[in-house]
Amino acid sequence: MSFNHQQIEKKWQSYWEENKTFKTNTFSEKEKFYALDMFPYPSGVGLHVGHPEGYTATDILSRMKRMQGYEVMHPMGWDAFGLPAEQYAIDTGNSPAEFTAKNIATFKRQIKELGFSYDWDREINTTDPNYYKWTQWIFIKLYEKGLAYIDEVPVNWCPALGTVLANEEVIDGVSERGGHPVIRKPMKQWMLKITAYADRLLEDLEELDWPESLKEMQRNWIGRSEGAEVTFKIDGHNEEFTVFTTRPDTLFGATYAVLAPEHPFVKKIVSDAQKEAVDNYLHEVETKSDLERTDLAKDKTGVFTGAYAINPVNNEKMPIWVADYVLMSYGTGAIMAVPAHDERDYEFATKFELPIIEVVAGGDVTTEAYTGDGKHVNSDFLNGLDKTEAISKMIAWLEEKGVGEKKVTYRLRDWLFARQRYWGEPIPVIHWEDGSMTTVPEEELPLVLPEMKEIKPSGTGESPLANNIEWVNVVDPKTGMKGRRETNTMPQWAGSCWYFLRYIDPDNTEKLADPEALEKWLPIDIYIGGAEHAVLHLLYARFWHKFLYDIEVVPTKEPFTKLFNQGMILGEGNEKMSKSKGNVVNPDDIVFSHGADTLRLYEMFMGPLDASVAWSTNGLDGARRFLDRVWRLIVNEEDGTLAAKIIDGDNSDLDKVYHETVKKVTEDFENLHFNTGISQLMVFVNEGYKADSLPKAFIEGFVKMLSPVAPHLAEELWEKLGHTSTITYETWPAYDESKLVEDEIEVVLQVMGKVRSKINIAKDASKEELEKVALEDETLQKWLEGKTIRKVIVVPGKLVNVVAN
RNA sequence: GCGGGUGUGGCGGAAUUGGCAGACGCGCUAGACUUAGGAUCUAGUAUCUUCGGAUGUGGGGGUUCGACUCCCUUCACCCGCACCA
Structure with missing residues (x-):
């Protein structure tokens, strides 16, 4: 008979609930x-x-x-807010x-x-008005500090869902949920100025104890890069445009400029001769999805606008091209192209036969772009300088002439914070008929999401809330001015922030x-x-x-x-669990068949916490088997009383393994190494089975260590051990360092680095003593026969290695 | 392509600072108990072997008395980013 998990788990869950065992005292004296x-x-x-x-x-x-x-x-x-609902x-x-x-x-x-x-x-729910009152409050504070603003930005408009999607919700050009086509459309949107915090978000990563890979991902996402902005006049127009570059030192090598297709200047500066070609190109780019644009990226495309920029350092005329390898969303949406020292520009210049001028020595610009460091050439006042020197000198020159300045840009963009959805926190803003805009007064929060009989897209791109005339229209009680509530709601990320x-x-x-x-x-x-x-x-x-x-x-x-x-x-086949593959394991089934303790134990024992491991029914059975073994070790199966092996006295045979277990389990759990901690609990149980008697103190310590993993079973065993209340607040076991080391230890004897023999010797034996005993060892002598001893390496407490030939 | 990570038995995985490779579990084999065993207990289980040993941590090379661990090189897989100027 093994333990009845269904009964035990139910019993203790009720106990914990009734006694509010896990209630946290907010102002406790404890750490x-x-x-x-x-x-x-x-x-x-x-x-x-x-x-x-x-x-x-x-x-x-x-x-x-x-x-x-x-x-x-x-x-x-x-x-609990989100699109599926x-x-x-x-x-x-x-x-x-x-x-x-x-x-x-x-x-x-x-x-x-x-x-x-x-x-x-302490349970909370992001859709509870008492909760989202404060989400709205934070929004108002952000607005007051100028960190929330409205901007017209191209967004992912999904006609089928009747809503705008965030980039992360668009996968391969279709909506993540539903797989509907998505097009880009400009729309007035609430934005949060996360870029104002970019530097701090980057710098403060340093002090966090997070996985390095994750910190790296955040760094890349923020994508800080230092460089300069340079302003170019346009030949024959009374206009100028600004580019961002990380290599202002190569300005003498700039032979053309490129604007992103969405750049507002494109249409202004295009020459009559090039108008048709440019229009065709812009149309071509517009109809490409992001995916296609990426796919076609291997082959660069672009069209000459017919206009020329003036290079401020040497007044040379540089043709202005439009090409989709320049992104409107990064930097200024315009670049100066230095084909000799930038791989993308090199590729483009080669394809369209634009001039390539070397300004940094060290490579061979007739065959490929050279992006390394070197002495500057063909660069007037920068000649002879290396990269760092040239960059600062050029920035100083640009600033002096008023045609550029030092600049930091980020890949990170402001956060699109509005969703055209019903099921989200209403943004507490009123748009008044005089064109002004106010936030909802704090004392009126929460601005409750109105219940609606029918939720359907408004069709205009606004959220379904726009259909609710009663809610949307407001009149200022003081002035009588009419207004309209913001119909956008917040994204799901808001509540989790x-x-x-x-x-x-x-x-x-x-x-x-x-x-x-x-x-x-x-x-x-x-x-x-x-x-x-x-x-x-x-x-x-x-x-x-x-x-x-x-x-x-x-x-x-x-x-x-x-x-x-x-x-x-x-899933068992090492693939992601999914309904379509039919390999989804339902926790309810496992709790029913094996019990929650087994599921907990198994999931922790599968492998390191950060590894992705395939589910194994055999492994799950093994976890249950271990809990059964624990049960049988402690409980007499005939009558459910404590096993006769459990004694009040000592059993020194178990001293070492017990104290080792306490040490290893404590340290491993602390470090999230649950798989190895659990393996040590298994070692202890294996030793327990072999022992004639089990000191009750050790068994109590063991049950305590098991309790975080298998709490129901542990509570039940704790009760069997004669205790009347929960194990939750019992003292965690301590170990005795002196019990971990034995007086006599095994030392490995090696010849040429290979283990040939082992001896038992006092743990504090000296180097000389170890060497002497080792060389006298019979097995070792056999291996040393006919050889000359060159050297003997002794690591006290560990090994003796004899070098001989 | 760039950045990060991982490669250890039939499988999941262990192994402070370079010091007995394979803890623990699964699976498998044998024995005990048993009417029975897909329960339980005990023992065994990297590979090859002429039974002396030899080989072995993705491959190749190196440092060292000694390398899963350090260095170089190469391959495979996973994750992230994708023309970021």
């Missing part, structure tokens, strides 16, 4: 530990086996930290709110059945959260979630946090001190 999971979007399909991986990791840490005397904040909530509403006519509530209920049940130690009194703050003080009606509480609990000690949020969510959340820091709402510059990305759980 704090804040363990955060990336809260899920409660989709209609329910929990995936991938979810519990990260959740179990943080739960293990939380449970261990509680036992180590910390006050632990370990909350859960719902990122809206799509569902449009398709079925049902309410997104009801649909979402139902999904949350399912998620909550599933998560509770896994035995995570969340403080459910600050949810970890609200957990700290979820019911506060006066403030986003009590500053004293924030002071105690920030920053977050560990944040675990999927790598898919490596850039966007984590960058946006850092941006908002820094803003809140600036307006003195939060006390820290960064929200997440330590972050870790869990890997993916793949």
